[in-house]
Amino acid sequence: MSNDSILDLTDVLAIDDQVTRSTGSASFGVTAAGFLPKPFTRLLAERIALARQLIDADLDLSSGSVLRKLLEISALEDARTWTALGALYDDCFVSTARGRALGDLGAELGLGRPYLNATGTVTLNLAGALPAGISQLVLPRGSRMTTAGGHRVALAATATLSAAVTSLPVPVVSFDAGPIGNLDPSVADSGGGNPQKIDRWEVADGKLAGLLAADAAAGLPDGASAVGQGLVRIVHTVPLSGGEQQWDDERYRALLLGAPRSVWSADAIATTVSLLPGVRQVTVRDGWGGIDLSQSVFGDFTFVERLFAADRDLASPYFVSVLVAPTEAAVWDGPDGLRAAVEAAIRDVRPIGVFPGVVEADQVFLGVQGDIITSGIALPAGSVASINSSPAALALKSRLLDRLHRVVDTLRMAEPVRCAAVTAALMGEPGVTDVVNLRLVRFPPTLDQVGSTADTDPTPQILGPDENLALGADQIAVLVDATDRLTVR
Secondary structure: OOHHHHHHHHHHHHHHHHHHHHHOHHHOEEEOOEEEOOOHHHHHHHHHHHHHHHOOOOOOOOOOOHHHHHHHHHHHHHHHHHHHHHHHHHOOOOOOOOHHHHHHHHHHOOOOOOEOOOEEEEEEEEOOOOOOOOOEEEEOOOOEEEEOOOOEEEEOOOEEEEOOOOEEEEEEEEOOOOHHHOOOOOOOOOOOOOOOOEEEEOOOOHHHHHHHHHHHHOOOOOOHHHHOOOOEEEEOOOOOEOOOOEOOHHHHHHHHHHOOOOOOOHHHHHHHHHOOOOEEEEEEEOOOOOOOOOOOOOOOOOOOOOOOOOOOOOOOOEEEEEEEEEOOOOOOOOOOOHHHHHHHHOOOOOOOOEEEEEEEOEEEEEEEEEEEEEOOOOOOOOOHHHHHOOHHHHHHHHHHHHHHHHHHOOOOOOOOEOHHHHHHHHHOOOOEEEEEEEEEEEOOOOOOOOOOOOOOOOOOEEOOOOOOEOOOOOEEEEEOOOOOOEEEO
């Protein structure tokens, strides 16, 4: 390289440095606020300024000139490079990574991206007439079904069968997440059976006790419906799908950001339990952790003088409470129940000498009562009763119920159900112009295992206008699939 070429290159670098400093482009790239890519307009402006200083100040760089087009092409390629660098920088952190990069970061933390639950549809058929005195048979949301291969499935909506409705397609969801839930009824085993065909009810599910009792009342063998030959038969012809899909980035990111970086901690127990099938929410309560404001000595001594609470006896076992809120499809008791699954999962993550006690959260069942004012929805003329029994009104109530589930099912433990949130969910449905006389309804708790009703009032409690449903520290709200208290007008 000649000396003239070296001098020319030095001049170009000096002018480029001057342009960079004068345009403020040094503030781009890795900054205190993260990676800031340089935009196309700034890149083009820098090239134009550099060309005029290096070649000629009167250079024709109008929009139609050839040199202007070359500068624009060059600036566009550089802008793409800056964008790629920004994405590469963001993919290095859990808070900003996306797609596969976020999944790789989670795998390094030991929390791979979880799978979704497969969904599909089955048909429920009444095998015969309902027993005397029973006008309809209600299968609640979460009622469990199984296959010959041991796969677990649950109803995704309440199903009601009667003399007028003897066959009903219902949505179902796989209890276990992942591709294992993509059940195909056409798959056959070596013996000619269909191990993935949903054809029986889960006998251990306490919500199906009424169905089994109805079988007995109809003269069928007790529990006959458990093998698909009882009062309600399950017809499964279309495969379930969606189990191969994984959590979206935002949901997965929230899991990773909340995951602990240590193994033996209360947070590690909570994270491990939260990923089990059938767990809606979990809270780990450590009576010795944190500041105990209830202590009478709190605030009465210097910070370094003594402990905030009484000293623990090191010779005594140390207990924590794992408060678990199950999903509607979970079966709590039994060797294959949720309690046993939680106890098995926390054995490897509990600290040595700490003994967690697994407790089921108190589920508070609620409904919504009110008048739904509509406009633009094709409802039939006639009385209020005839309007609400029409297919259009029933379809509207079903959509409203889905919206209410999205509100209630996402509430945290002890979080109250607010009338404002319920009203906003109902008003978000197209065609609903107003919601009046809205009240929350608290249903009585279900019977315990011995059927005690001594301290239970069977009458639902209707709260006052705009009164929120307050919950205790160990309670969680559960929406009842009942739309008979919603009146469409």
